Amino acid sequence: MPGERLTVVVTRRLPDVVEARMKELFRVELRDPDTQMSREDLIEAMGRADVLVPCLTDDIDANMLAQAGPRLKLIANYGAGVDHIDVASARQRGILVSNTPDVVTEDTADMALALILAVTRRIPEGLTEMQSGDWPGWSPMAHLGGRLRGRRLGILGMGRIGQAVARRAHAFGMQIHYHNRKRLRPEIEAEVGATFWESLDQMVTRMDIISVNCPHTPSTFHLLNARRLKLLKPTAVIVNTSRGEVIDENALTRGLRAGEIAGAGLDVFEHGHEINPRLRELPNVVLLPHMGSATLEGRIEMGEKVILNIKTFADGHRPPDQVLPSML
Structure with missing residues (x-):
């Protein structure tokens, strides 16, 4: 994995500065237009990605993970909460999960x-x-x-x-x-x-x-x-x-x-x-429409956390914000 340029699929649009930095570091697929992916879209994305960057609206269950391609090795969640991801099933399949704590x-x-x-x-x-x-x-x-x-x-x-x-x-x-x-x-x-x-x-x-x-x-x-x-x-x-x-x-x-x-x-x-x-x-x-973390500063910091987790993983190390089933 070290030295490779990872394929990263992002499920929703992120701040411009975050997307620009991702383009510099990875082969990144950005979501355009900014619409929520369907279940089928997510399964297809997991089939071609080394890293998936989902949001809290993307429910990823055990059945979907079973259909993920062999390339998928990291789900770098854009957000602190991971209750929409079956972390235990991901771990059983050798897929790491990370999040973005402390920034919101x-x-x-x-x-x-x-x-x-x-x-x-x-x-x-x-x-x-x-x-x-x-x-x-x-x-x-x-x-x-x-x-x-x-x-x-x-x-x-x-x-x-x-x-x-x-x-x-x-x-x-x-x-x-x-x-x-x-x-x-x-x-x-x-x-x-x-x-x-x-x-x-x-x-x-x-x-x-x-x-x-x-x-x-x-x-x-x-x-x-x-x-x-x-x-x-x-x-x-x-x-x-x-x-x-x-x-x-x-x-x-x-x-x-x-x-x-x-x-x-x-x-x-x-x-x-x-x-x-x-x-x-x-x-x-x-x-309110889930606005609690909706500041530009917070969204950029979340993106920086995602990038750090992916970059650390790409360098062959454990993502600093890895989530383990025992933590939930």
Whole structure:
């Protein structure tokens, strides 16, 4: 493999500077026009590529990997999450998988705070009223939201992004609580005054706002299920900038419609872009099209990570961001 010029197939368009650098280093096939590949397209691409560069919308399962050509040796995912790739099956077939961790932390945390503000301060309602031209003028009781200072924020998943959300929320005067697989070191907790809850059930019953920041794995699927959502205070708000599958979306919709949950800010959804239509109709819900990491700086840094992983692999070394089944 060292010294060879690899054939790299990219499934979606990337920033110009990233594509230009790929052209310099590899025999690269870019996606033009920028449309999502079908299942058949992906299988064909895996048949002719040494390296496939997919995105989170490209589901790659065991059956597809079984049809991959013998050339495919690396799936260099453009994104941190790899729940759309059967990593275990890839490893069994000698195909490495890499991702792009750590580059979307600050951008995603920014979006989590933006959603918290948008829901609690009813910003979209005000925006809609102004854009429609129906604003009758200021009134003391119009658009009353809630103050963030003093509210209890429960962070579900206290990894890099969760900690970045905690730092931002702490600056707003919020009380920081969290549930995580492992408790953080005391000095990290002390930085934001975070309180650890070993029991997720006990935490959610006491929080004013829940921020979902854990990855989607078999153990986190519907972690916020119908039973746990029933434990929330009726004044509570849920924000999710991680993975939609962590929340039972139908149960969440029912709770919001029944007034059992005060509001939600969602940047991700359980079934991709197929969103529960009843969820769209609710005035106490803010929906975004998976914009959490959508900054130009972040997208370029993701591309640089992909290139580094491919280049390191091409030089005969282990990609620095290789993902192993044991890590999931």
